[in-house]
Amino acid sequence: MRHVSAGSGNRTETMLSVSDLSLELATYDGTVQVLDNINLAVGRRETIGVVGETGCGKSVLAKSVLDLLPRAIARYRRGSIRWKGENLLSATRKRLRQVRGTEIGMVFQDPMTFFDPLYTAGSYMMEAIGHRERVKGDGGSRARRKAEAIDLLGRLGLTEPDRVFDSYPHQLSGGMRQRVLIAAAIAGSPELIIADEPTTALDVTVQAQILHLLKEIVETRDTSILLISHDLGVIASMCERIVVMYAGTIVETGTKRQLLSRPAHPYTIGLISAVPRLGYPQKQVKGIAGHIPNLLNPPPGCRFAPRCHKATALCRKVKPELATFSGGRQVACHHPEPFE
Missing domain, CATH: 3.40.50.300 (P-loop containing nucleotide triphosphate hydrolases)
Structure with missing residues (x-):
């Protein structure tokens, strides 16, 4: 078409x-x-x-x-x-x-309320990368997924991406949360x-x-x-x-x-x-x-x-x-x- x-x-x-x-x-x-x-x-x-x-x-x-x-x-x-x-x-x-x-990735409305307060930013990233690996059949180790997630957070302009990876939503500003949402959306390529x-x-x-x-x-x-x-x-x-x-x-x-x-x-x-x-x-x-x-x-x-x-x-x-x-x-x- x-x-x-x-x-x-x-x-x-x-x-x-x-x-x-x-x-x-x-x-x-x-x-x-x-x-x-x-x-x-x-x-x-x-x-x-x-x-x-x-x-x-x-x-x-x-x-x-x-x-x-x-x-x-x-x-x-x-x-x-x-x-x-x-x-x-x-x-x-x-x-x-x-x-x-x-x-098709999705960046949802209002980063202030989207995240579950019981999960870290890194857990969303790991889930997105893991889903991509399951669908495309190119699975890797957890350490590799974590390294990819941290690298992606850094490339999206987040300083101290390793700290952001381990942070809970209440520890992040609105702009940081939105970057995490975008990072999770593009993690699946x-x-x-x-x-x-x-x-x-x-x-x-x-x-x-x-x-x-x-x-x-x-x-x-x-x-x-x-x-x-x-x-x-x-x-x-x-x-x-x-x-x-x-x-x-x-x-x-x-x-x-x-x-x-x-x-x-x-x-x-x-x-x-x-x-x-x-x-x-x-x-x-x-x-x-x-x-x-x-x-x-x-x-x-x-x-x-x-x-x-x-x-x-x-x-x-x-x-x-x-x-x-x-x-x-x-x-x-x-x-x-x-x-x-």
């Missing part, structure tokens, strides 16, 4: 392809329509950003790729998640265990890393260090990254292609240059307007009025219509399709802003 990167003109091998994915979650209150007709692709050595407000379905999409949602409540109504052509939605549990960590809000709760200095580290991983390890964030600034600093999600749907996709210079969807425009800017005269930050709709009963038509100043009767009745334009730009809006 091949994929043409939007706006690049270069042919890039598609590693991950999500097609027409629709997901419901069964809850005590009813069925939540979490994802609706999601389409995206990640090529080799690409960093693709998924951005949107909290609650728009970004993390659910990330967990769906590795089948990390509870099977008792997750119902995929249609679509596929293909990893190098293989549909992971129909893969066996054994096959999924092989993919997790060794082919994955071809794709899904980074779910990797800079949440970190100060701006540590955030910049983590983003620089992720860029180095792409450049030196031939790795792709699917970066998920509510922070458009983080996405813009890392990604060449951006996917904008709202209430479980994709409303706009394109290159960073396309979306930031000429946004077409009112929601994308709202996200950009909400980013603070330095300068004189200072520009007022504009928020987006209203709230994400309740997905137990999403509005008919466009899900953004109740918050959109351009909404018409057509928007409130008919769901807009994600149309493709020149340069690979995609927009799901009945009344987009001119951009061509």
Whole structure:
């Protein structure tokens, strides 16, 4: 399978392809329509950003790729998640265990709460390396695994990596924990890393260090990254292609240059307007009025219509399709802003 990167003109091998994915979650209150007709692709050595407000379905999409949602409540109504052509939605549990960590790694949200306080950082590293060895059949001694783990922690910028290896979570700062999470994710030598809000709760200095580290991983390890964030600034600093999600749907996709210079969807425009800017005269930050709709009963038509100043009767009745334009730009809006 091949994929043409939007706006690049270069042919890039598609590693991950999500097609027409629709997901419901069964809850005590009813069925939540979490994802609706999601389409995206990640090529080799690409960093693709998924951005949107909290609650728009970004993390659910990330967990769906590795089948990390509870099977008792997750119902995929249609679509596929293909990893190098293989549909992971129909893969066996054994096959999924092989993919997790060794082919697709995951950096989970919020390093302050992810770790079990009873286990050291080194135990997570040893588990990740051991899993890779079991899957690939290249087992080694415990001493060799420990040496590899300490070396990896050191290469990720942690001073005194041997001390970090033996430390418990409460003995590490937020930035150190996040580096350990990233180290565990790449210890399996994955071809794709899904980074779910990797800079949440970190100060701006540590955030910049983590983003620089992720860029180095792409450049030196031939790795792709699917970066998920509510922070458009983080996405813009890392990604060449951006996917904008709202209430479980994709409303706009394109290159960073396309979306930031000429946004077409009112929601994308709202996200950009909400980013603070330095300068004189200072520009007022504009928020987006209203709230994400309740997905137990999403509005008919466009899900953004109740918050959109351009909404018409057509928007409130008919769901807009994600149309493709020149340069690979995609927009799901009945009344987009001119951009061509």
